[in-house]
Amino acid sequence: MRAADWSTPRLGLSELPVIEVPNHALAFGWSSKSGPIRRRVDDCPVASRDGPVRRQRARWAEDRRSDDAIATLIVPIEVGIGLRRRPIDDVNAWLDTDVATHLEG
Numbered sequence: 001m002r003a004a005d006w007s008t009p010r011l012g013l014s015e016l017p018v019i020e021v022p023n024h025a026l027a028f029g030w031s032s033k034s035g036p037i038r039r040r041v042d043d044c045p046v047a048s049r050d051g052p053v054r055r056q057r058a059r060w061a062e063d064r065r066s067d068d069a070i071a072t073l074i075v076p077i078e079v080g081i082g083l084r085r086r087p088i089d090d091v092n093a094w095l096d097t098d099v100a101t102h103l104e105g
Contacts, residue, residue: 003049003083010088011095034060045071045099047091049083071099 008016019040022032034056037048050057057074064070073094075087 007049007083007088007091011091043068043070047073047075047094049075049077049087049091071097073099 002018004016004018008014017040019036021036033050038060048057048061061072061074064072071094073091075090077083077087
């Protein structure tokens with residue numbers, strides 16, 4: 001089961017977009033996930049759940065929030081533990097903030 005299939009009803013959504021990314025190992029701090037994610041989300045609010053948050057992704061999220069005022073949340077998932085209730089609660093709490101006004105428009 002994909003994490004999106006499990007978490008979609010827990011977030012109260014009918015559908016959760018899944019961004020297909022290459023399955024390549026990190027190389028010198030670069031992740032093959034970055035390009036597809038950035039292209040898909042463009043300037044839309046985004047919450048991303050993933051394994052350990054790399055410095056590059058954390059910097060991207062901070063830049064979006066501070067420079068462009070785009071709601072962006074990165075929720076790290078413990079690799080050895082997997083997706084649990086806490087990250088879902090973190091995303092729900094984020095959705096309960098003023099980010100909801102951006103999503104409705």
